[in-house]
Amino acid sequence: MNTMAFSSWNGKIMDNRTTGKGAGKAKKSAEGAFPAQLDGQSFAALMGWNGLVIVDPKADVVALTLAYLKEAKGLSCGECSVCMIGIDRVLDILKKMAAGKGDQHDLGEIEEIVKGVMANGKCNFGRAAALTPVLDAVKYFKADFLALPNAEKKFMEHKDYRSAVTAPCMNACPAALDIPGYIELIRNNKFKESLDLVRDRCILPGVIGRSCTHICEDACVRKDMDGSLAIRLLKRSAADQDLQGGASALTTPKVEKKEKIAIVGAGPAGLAAAYHLRRMGYQVTIFEALPKAGGMAAVGIPDYRLPKDILNHEVDLIKRMGVEIRFNSPVELLNWPDLQKEGYAAAFLAVGAHVGTKIGCRGEEIASDDVVQGAEFLRNLSLGKQAVPVNKVVIIGGGNVALDCARNCIRLGYKHVEIVYRRSPAEMPGSKEEIGEAIHENVKFTYLTAPVGIVRKVGKVAGIECMKMKLGEPDASGRKRPVPIKGSEFTLKTDMVIAATGQKPDLALLTDKEKVDMTTTWGTIKTDPRSCSTAVGGIFAGGDCVSGPATLIEALNMGNKAAKSIDAYLQGKTFADDLIFEGIDVSQQRDMGFVPPTKTGEVKFLEVDERLKGFAEVEGGFNAAAAIKEAQRCLRCYRLMVWQ
Amino acid sequence: MVNISINGQKIRAKEGANVLQEAKDLRIDIPTLCYHNDLTTFGACRLCTVEVKTDGAWKLAASCQTEVAEGMEVLTDSDKVKESRKLAAALLYYKYPGTQAIRDVAEKLGVEVVPTETDSRDCILCGLCTRTCHEIVRADALKFQDRGLGRSLEEPKIEFISPACIGCGSCAYVCSTGFVRMEAVDGKRMIWDKVFKMAVCNNCGRYFAPVEQLEFISRTTGVPVSNLMTCVSCR
Numbered sequence A: 001m002n003t004m005a006f007s008s009w010n011g012k013i014m015d016n017r018t019t020g021k022g023a024g025k026a027k028k029s030a031e032g033a034f035p036a037q038l039d040g041q042s043f044a045a046l047m048g049w050n051g052l053v054i055v056d057p058k059a060d061v062v063a064l065t066l067a068y069l070k071e072a073k074g075l076s077c078g079e080c081s082v083c084m085i086g087i088d089r090v091l092d093i094l095k096k097m098a099a100g101k102g103d104q105h106d107l108g109e110i111e112e113i114v115k116g117v118m119a120n121g122k123c124n125f126g127r128a129a130a131l132t133p134v135l136d137a138v139k140y141f142k143a144d145f146l147a148l149p150n151a152e153k154k155f156m157e158h159k160d161y162r163s164a165v166t167a168p169c170m171n172a173c174p175a176a177l178d179i180p181g182y183i184e185l186i187r188n189n190k191f192k193e194s195l196d197l198v199r200d201r202c203i204l205p206g207v208i209g210r211s212c213t214h215i216c217e218d219a220c221v222r223k224d225m226d227g228s229l230a231i232r233l234l235k236r237s238a239a240d241q242d243l244q245g246g247a248s249a250l251t252t253p254k255v256e257k258k259e260k261i262a263i264v265g266a267g268p269a270g271l272a273a274a275y276h277l278r279r280m281g282y283q284v285t286i287f288e289a290l291p292k293a294g295g296m297a298a299v300g301i302p303d304y305r306l307p308k309d310i311l312n313h314e315v316d317l318i319k320r321m322g323v324e325i326r327f328n329s330p331v332e333l334l335n336w337p338d339l340q341k342e343g344y345a346a347a348f349l350a351v352g353a354h355v356g357t358k359i360g361c362r363g364e365e366i367a368s369d370d371v372v373q374g375a376e377f378l379r380n381l382s383l384g385k386q387a388v389p390v391n392k393v394v395i396i397g398g399g400n401v402a403l404d405c406a407r408n409c410i411r412l413g414y415k416h417v418e419i420v421y422r423r424s425p426a427e428m429p430g431s432k433e434e435i436g437e438a439i440h441e442n443v444k445f446t447y448l449t450a451p452v453g454i455v456r457k458v459g460k461v462a463g464i465e466c467m468k469m470k471l472g473e474p475d476a477s478g479r480k481r482p483v484p485i486k487g488s489e490f491t492l493k494t495d496m497v498i499a500a501t502g503q504k505p506d507l508a509l510l511t512d513k514e515k516v517d518m519t520t521t522w523g524t525i526k527t528d529p530r531s532c533s534t535a536v537g538g539i540f541a542g543g544d545c546v547s548g549p550a551t552l553i554e555a556l557n558m559g560n561k562a563a564k565s566i567d568a569y570l571q572g573k574t575f576a577d578d579l580i581f582e583g584i585d586v587s588q589q590r591d592m593g594f595v596p597p598t599k600t601g602e603v604k605f606l607e608v609d610e611r612l613k614g615f616a617e618v619e620g621g622f623n624a625a626a627a628i629k630e631a632q633r634c635l636r637c638y639r640l641m642v643w644q
Numbered sequence B: 001m002v003n004i005s006i007n008g009q010k011i012r013a014k015e016g017a018n019v020l021q022e023a024k025d026l027r028i029d030i031p032t033l034c035y036h037n038d039l040t041t042f043g044a045c046r047l048c049t050v051e052v053k054t055d056g057a058w059k060l061a062a063s064c065q066t067e068v069a070e071g072m073e074v075l076t077d078s079d080k081v082k083e084s085r086k087l088a089a090a091l092l093y094y095k096y097p098g099t100q101a102i103r104d105v106a107e108k109l110g111v112e113v114v115p116t117e118t119d120s121r122d123c124i125l126c127g128l129c130t131r132t133c134h135e136i137v138r139a140d141a142l143k144f145q146d147r148g149l150g151r152s153l154e155e156p157k158i159e160f161i162s163p164a165c166i167g168c169g170s171c172a173y174v175c176s177t178g179f180v181r182m183e184a185v186d187g188k189r190m191i192w193d194k195v196f197k198m199a200v201c202n203n204c205g206r207y208f209a210p211v212e213q214l215e216f217i218s219r220t221t222g223v224p225v226s227n228l229m230t231c232v233s234c235r
């Protein structure tokens, strides 16, 4: 049973108080209202953008309102005439009331101001969050406000409230970037400040600005109105402007710490951890197996999506802060006692997931260079190995690796490139944009088809035997399971097969004992999801080697977190993670008001015949003016929550 | 062209035009403090509100930021509109009681304004100067410094980037409250906190423009400074 005393969350009033307005009424269930716990912890009272939730009937609503208003004031940008001044005015009225000079009329005035700001605020913070819950407080807790004069001393008392801020886009972003914040800085023509804000949580802004899967854009409040903000491209513009303007350096640490930290793998996770630890003053060494840094961003994502000078520049900045990267230095066995003897105080494993998984068909076990793993194919290309184009190549898989292989093959001069995927287009994990571009570039797609055997003639691949599939019940991933159609076998002629059916981490560096303690049944490293710590004290892990193949921004996020967590570990503090808004629908808000429609900014794409001449970047970016214009579309949907 | 109606009057408006401009063309009085015909709209003062009918419901909208659309219905004088403008004006007056431009609008919109001796000419953050400097002058010497998550700024304000300023005075000209002041004494111009040396016209010998402005024009147009040393009246 939910024991809430009062909730006005999302405008739904639930009043279980035994005194006051709802006295004597039957207790209503709080179903669909606010979760009883916040991030796994109970709370006494909470005020958030979408209402007021009181668990403990003795909670001080007036003090809570004040605490909320103080936080709201800091978030109000102050650009429009109603929001910030409205907050100031309400605070002043409350102060007047506390001094015993207020009455009923003052509450009426507060109500009028709140409604005015909600209807006429410039941004969505003003309309949805700045003052909205105050309306519920003065309406349903009138007596508490009118009793203020007797409580003047209490009113001024400092109370311990916690607060958290998010936005629909921020909440969707794995790294919780302050998206409205950096967009606002772009809007105000402050590209450098914007970039600095991005770098706080995303140290590869140019890379992410090009290759992020941008789930934030799906959460954008404008999505169903006139189209999401081009959040990814705005981030790219901050990075591009900085590069064009001479490239700024990263801040170097203010104090040096003597503790040494070893990081294994210079992918996004390793780099992010290195940056933050170095910024805190730690001595950081990254051991990297390859001659290049960037992990899959260096040896996976192709040049036409991510020009390598962008990545290299961003890696260089991290190196220039004093992070040492030892290239061509694979850690074959992670000998933790030895590393400790060498003076390392903590280690962070970020080895990614580089081993291709098998297709699971006949003839695959025979080693030959016309049947290759997708990730390996891409890695070889990136490391400068010459590919020998053949007439026809079949790529098995439906993810980004398959698409990247296919679009690379087209550019390398393979005549016919065909992707074979066992489910339908709707289930395809590869990004919709990528699929569209691949079709543009003449990649052929065959759906609902699964390979069963590789056909060889005189030792050379001649074809691949396949079966037709139909879709059955959804599987654990929620996607419909492909079911073979009996008797539908056929052979697809091909000279080469690329298997892009997934990757898993290579954990040969762990000892057998560590493998038992530290790994999951999926062959990934087991960690505490918040602190990135493993079963072995001092060893942390993050990125694809923990999550399995995921995304750049998730890897960066784990690097960010691991750095904080390692710092807490070394300083003997408890690690405090950001609040997770679990169970709270951050897209919800009361009336949105009218949003004048504007068009989303568009960028140029390279013509197909130009693309196929080489590996030039396909997608263009915003120039400064276009970025500022797009940034003006941001509604700034900050959501604030204050609780006790 | 699109068909819209303003207060019941049917008109044809140019595509992409904003409702405020269309209403102004019909000589309908809509109060504004942050609008200028030659600049992008900013929607800061919240005084230009109108009611717009969308999806069958009337909603408040800042007319300067609302583009006309086929079939759009607009009300510029409804009770809701008046109420909303009055509240915005009352808040502005609450914050800037000594600024004449604000007192005038507030009074006009029905806010009770008490007499005062002060003439404080506050910056009301309308953004006219920043937009002029960025969009027209292209010097980018003025930028908004606003608050937000993780930024600890007590009062939002306009940041003056001294090295970028060319002393053209456009911001003082466009300022709606007289906050930006420009003064001239003995061949010098003072604006914000910067002092500019004025150039003398080769022809009439009068001071006519800051040297830095001429240098800026020369840099952006490629015309040598020596060719720019004549004032407008003598050209």
Ligand SMILES: Cc1cc2nc3c(=O)[nH]c(=O)nc-3n(C[C@H](O)[C@H](O)[C@H](O)COP(=O)(O)OP(=O)(O)OC[C@H]3O[C@@H](n4cnc5c(N)ncnc54)[C@H](O)[C@@H]3O)c2cc1C
Residues within 6 Å of the ligand: A211, A212, A213, A264, A265, A266, A267, A268, A269, A270, A287, A288, A289, A290, A292, A293, A294, A295, A296, A297, A300, A301, A329, A330, A331, A332, A350, A351, A352, A353, A354, A375, A378, A400, A401, A404, A506, A509, A542, A543, A544, A545, A549, A550, A551, A552, A553, A555
């Ligand atoms: C082809 C391809 C395309 C992709 N496209 C996108 C995309 O568009 N957008 C997106 O968000 N994500 C994309 N991803 C996923 C993304 O690249 C990864 O999720 C991300 O790079 C994971 O980062 P990581 O730091 O965990 O590991 P990685 O990037 O894999 O880096 C791990 C590093 O560790 C090194 N290493 C491994 N073992 C050792 C060892 N024993 N000793 C020393 N060093 C070692 C590796 O050489 C590597 O440099 C793509 C992945 C692939 C394969």
Ligand code: FES
Residues within 6 Å of the ligand: B031, B032, B033, B034, B035, B042, B043, B044, B045, B046, B047, B048, B049, B062, B063, B064, B065
């Ligand atoms: S003129 Fe429209 S908001 Fe100021």
